[in-house]
Amino acid sequence: MSDQIADPAKNFPVTWEELHRNAKALSWRLSDRGPWNGIIAITRGGLVPAAIVARELNIRIVETVSVKSYEHQSQGEVRVLKSPDAVPDEGAGWLLIDDLVDTGKTATVVRKLLPKAHFATIYAKPAGRPLVDTFITEVSQDTWIHFPWDLNPVSFMQIPR
Numbered sequence: 367m368s369d370q371i372a373d374p375a376k377n378f379p380v381t382w383e384e385l386h387r388n389a390k391a392l393s394w395r396l397s398d399r400g401p402w403n404g405i406i407a408i409t410r411g412g413l414v415p416a417a418i419v420a421r422e423l424n425i426r427i428v429e430t431v432s433v434k435s436y437e438h439q440s441q442g443e444v445r446v447l448k449s450p451d452a453v454p455d456e457g458a459g460w461l462l463i464d465d466l467v468d469t470g471k472t473a474t475v476v477r478k479l480l481p482k483a484h485f486a487t488i489y490a491k492p493a494g495r496p497l498v499d500t501f502i503t504e505v506s507q508d509t510w511i512h513f514p515w516d517l518n519p520v521s522f523m524q525i526p527r
């Protein structure tokens with residue numbers, strides 16, 4: 367959790383409403399590519415998008431893979447804290463959901479674990495884009511996306527746009 371407002375070239379604050387609409391748009395795009403056996407949410411950022419996609423597509427099986435690499439806005443080594451349980455056949459027919467791809471390092475590691483899963487995110491930056499099968503919105507590499515779960519309403523209003 368960070369309310370830190372650092373200094374990337376561009377700030378892109380996202381409201382809960384925008385996030386919800388974009389996650390629904392992602393669901394509708396994915397519904398044409400199904401049916402899906404289940405969802406694997408990449409924690410923590412993928413949890414809320416995965417919950418919305420699960421409801422929208424009526425998917426009841428949701429696994430997690432826990433990955434960490436950022437401390438505030440600085441990336442370190444990508445660490446898998448927990449592998450997904452009970453996902454057969456290298457993830458074939460499963461959806462891997464995250465909030466975004468940035469450098470693509472997280473996606474690279476998770477794709478190695480589940481090479482046949484379909485990787486979907488709401489946002490993509492150019493460096494990570496080739497690793498995503500389906501996404502909704504592209505933002506430039508020098509943009510920092512501020513998700514609503516990392517902000518309180520006061521700091522949201524203070525982010526320079």
Ligand SMILES: O=P(O)(O)OC[C@H]1O[C@H](OP(=O)(O)OP(=O)(O)O)[C@H](O)[C@@H]1O
Nearest residue numbers: 409410411434435436468469470471472
């Ligand atoms: O493409 P990359 O440069 O690897 O960055 C993308 C990843 O970074 C963030 O996760 P983070 O490691 O910050 O953990 P979190 O999901 O718990 O916030 C985000 O949720 C993605 O998973």
Ligand SMILES: O=c1[nH]c(=O)c2nc[nH]c2[nH]1
Nearest residue numbers: 436468509510511512513
């Ligand atoms: O909240 C976030 N916004 C971002 O733009 C980003 N890139 C990597 N990890 C991120 N987390």
Ligand SMILES: [Mg+2]
Nearest residue numbers: 409410411412
């Ligand atoms: Mg993450």
